[in-house]
Amino acid sequence: MLIGADVHQTSPKGAHQRDRLAELRRRIADLEGRLPLDAQLAPAPVSAAAKQGPASLGDGQGIPDGTRDHVPLRLRLDLPVLDAVFQREGLRLDSLHEVVGRESRDCGAVSGFALALLARVMRARSGAVLWVSSPQAGRENGRLYGPGLQQFGIDPARLIVVFPRRMEELLWGLEEGARCSGLCAVFGEVQGVSRALDLTATRRLLLRAQTSRVPVILMRNGVADEPTAALTRWCVTPHTSRPPDLEHRGPHEAVGRSGWRVTLTRNRDGRPGNACVEWNHETGQFDAPARSLALVSGSAGGQDLAPVERGRTAQGWGR
Amino acid sequence: MDRILRRLNAAAPHKAGDVEPPFAVASRTGNVHRLVSLNRTARALGLKRQDNLADARARVPHLLVEDVAPSQDAALLERLADWCDRYTPLVALDGTDGLLLDITGCAHLFDGEEALLVDALSRLKQQGFVVQGAVADTPVAAFAVARFGEGRCVASGAERAALSPLPIEALRVDVDVVRALNRVGLPTIGALLDRPRAPLANRFGLELVRRLDLALGHEKEPISPRFAAPLVVAERRFFEPIGLVEDVEAVVFSLAGQVREALERRCEGGRAFELALFRVDGAVQRVVVGTSRPLRDAKRIKALFAEKLKVDESVLDAGYGYDLIRLAVVEAQEATGQQLVLSEEGAAQADADLSGLIDRLGARLGLDRITRLLPMDRHLPERQTEFVPAALVREDAVSWVGFGGADFGLGRSEHETSPSLEAAWQELPLELPLERPLRLIDPAEPVDAVAMVPDGPPLRFRWRRVLYKVVRSEGPERIAPPWWAGNIDADVSGERATTRDYFRIEDEDGRRFWLYREGLYARETTTPRWYLQGVFA
Secondary structure (H helix, E strand, C coil), rough: CCHHHHHHCCCCHHHHHHHHHHHHHHHHHHHHCCCCHHHHHHCCCCHHHHHCCCCHHHCCCCCCCCCCCCCCEEEEECCCCCCCCCCCEEEECCEEEEEECCCCHHHHHHHHHHHHHHHHHHCCCCCCCEEEEEEHHHHEEEEEEEHHHHHCCCHHHHEEEEEEHHHHHHHHHHHHHHHCCCCCCCEEEEEECCCCCCCHHHHHHHHHHHHCCCEEEEECCCCCCCCCCEEEEEEEEEECCCCCCCCCCCCCCCCEEEEEEEEEEECEEECCCCEEEEECCCCCCEECCCCCCCCCCCCCCHHCCCCCCCCCHHHCCCC | CEEEEEEEEEECCCCCCCCCEEEEEEEEECCCCEEEECCHHHHCCCCCCCCHHHHHHHCCCEEEEEEECCHHHHHHHHHHHHCCCCCCCEEEECCCCCEEEEEECHEEEEEEEHHHHHHHHHHHHHCCCCEEEECCCHHHHHHHHHHHHHCEEEECCCHHHCCCCCCCHHHHHHHHHHHHHHHHCCHHHHHCCCCCHHHHHHHHHHHHHHHHHHCCCCCCCCCCCCCCCCEEEEEEEEEEEEECHHHHHHHHHHHHHHHHHHHHHHCEEEEEEEEEEEEECCCEECCCCCCEEEEECCHHHHHHHHHHHHCEEEEECCCCCEEHHHHHHHEEEEEECCCCCHHHHHHHHHHHCCHHHHHHHHHCHHHHHHEEEEECCCHHHHHHHEEEEHHCCCCHCCCCCCCCCCCCCCCCCCCCCCHHHHHHHCCCCCCCCCCCEEEEEEEEEEEEEEECCCCCCCCEEEEEEEEEHHHHHHHEEEEEECCHHHHCCCCCCCCCCCCEEEEEECCCCEEEEEEEEEECCCCEEEECCCEEEEECC
16 A cells, blocks of 8 residues: 555656556566565556456456455455464465375375365355365275265365366366356365376466466375475374363373364465464364363474475565 | 168178179088178179088189178178168168168158168268168068069058069068968968968968068058157258368357257257267267256357367267268257347356356266265265266255254254354353264275274274374264165175274374274174274364
């Protein structure tokens, strides 16, 4: 806002230069697929937006959340530690997000967090969810289970589950879905490392999502640090649950709420970090595990979003 | 009255040309090889069908012989039948070497029956077949004239005259009957027609009289076509064959426009469309697409086929080009007034349309791969939900509201609970745990578990070669075998299904699994087995 006001008060020539500069910056940001800091503060000049032509990336960037078609652009996760890492509060909806797990046996935790995100998205947006699942994922991790989904806070009736035969078909299906603005979200599930799912493929998905404003969530299990164009990448590992009540302690305590350790290893819309989160399936909200309760060692720092090492992820480092 | 075109095809491969070497196809019956079919040269040399192969070889040493290949012959006949689709949708196979076409109402499109017959025969001859054909009012008469007679087009009511000179075999009656009739001096059909019927039936059986009636049209015999006649058909013939995908798509678009009009008149929309591409060399390629919803928008029909053609490049092997393209509606469903897309805005809406997406995905991946999760009212957990093709599902059938009930009454949907009920739930001090896993491993995988006897939770278990130590556990939740289903739920080995005790467990690292012990210790089994069936969040 401030910069925008500044622009209009300066001399015509200076204004022109600044306009140009802002436009160039925006274009670079477009090419890199990220949101420039000044662009999100200043409303985009109309002329600049018009001149950009087909670069649909720029369309939504200057527009405040929630004004276009009454579809919210950002989704608040309602957990301060999670919301605070983004440039503005909440997860961008018109984008590609990755939820990854390093070990394939952690598929429960990875699916859990991904589905929790999906559940939040499904609350915020209407429509059906296109779920595209690779054949390996079904074999390795099991198939979706309706009654479990329902308890978890996801209405299975809103899912359209697609079983492609090959990776190319899966990517094509995801892209087709991401083009269809009537959908609530597109969810892709991939097991293991795949050559087809490279930087280009994820970039295509990202562009589609930005055009149609349909969030795409990609769940990749059993991968290390594959290149991706996704806006965020959440690395999920399981985390011991907090027992429901303290009295019932013994050699075999009851299993508590689902909880995970989540590391935001890549965030082009803010800064990376990590946290321990719990999912309250009753209310459909994320919770931070209370410190006073039996938190296992290692999660002590989980409250404060400790920035992870710079380097790979420094691009999206917010200031 | 059906006008029947009959074509006799000697199914053996014949080669065109004036000076062919003598060639025969032989088949083995018992211990004797006999000739099944011969070419012209071989016949000119005095060989006949059913000759012994050894004798034939002795008489014609340079005879070329090929073994009979019934499956290839059948495939060839099928291909020819496909090709004959250009004349009528009702094509039936007739034995192993004939085709039966019901051309009722089609002949005028080809300038009459005579012209149609000539056209069909000459085109088939061009393809290198030796063909005989006839048109008649009844299938039996057409068969007789085509195989035993010379007359090609039998005028309506002229069956008597046409059939009279033909031998009795032409009626396709039992060999014994033919022999008996010949013995008593009745060699032709004409001789039978003048006889009183009762003695004939008495002596030679009712079948003979029935065949006569069928031949003369006193009794009707339906033919059984290979495919049901499509509901709506639009086709276009080309003087010059076309071969480019873009051209084919453009033709599909214009045909789809015609189909749409017909569908609108019927107040229907198509659920399955078939595109038949007739290649110049006689091959016919068929592409079928299904839709999730009655459809008659030409643009979308074209888009579906374009999608399909894109993925199956093998389908569109144009060769020398197509000379006939036909679009048929195979399956239709009632569809009342749909809004026509008029503006750009409308087109954008169509893009956002869910059923359009399902159709597009289905055209490329197969409609059976686009599924919805349906709740099932079943007892065993792994059967309580099923993936059903989305195209088969009515929207109101996919309701998970109130699913679970007594089984796990805690499952409730976030949206459906009334506010007061929600408040009541929130007053409960205890949070209800997740009772069912997010993902189900089906079939459940056996694990090696160490557990407390007789019905304690597992202490550690090995799954996929990794050892897990159980830290927390909940259970058992006992699910008895469905006694009412008898042995249906017995597993593959045929054993009776046993009681399952389910446990939710968490390992040291926080992975949560759903395990069950099969069989009650000491009551149903001495060594209960453990299975891992689900993964929790």
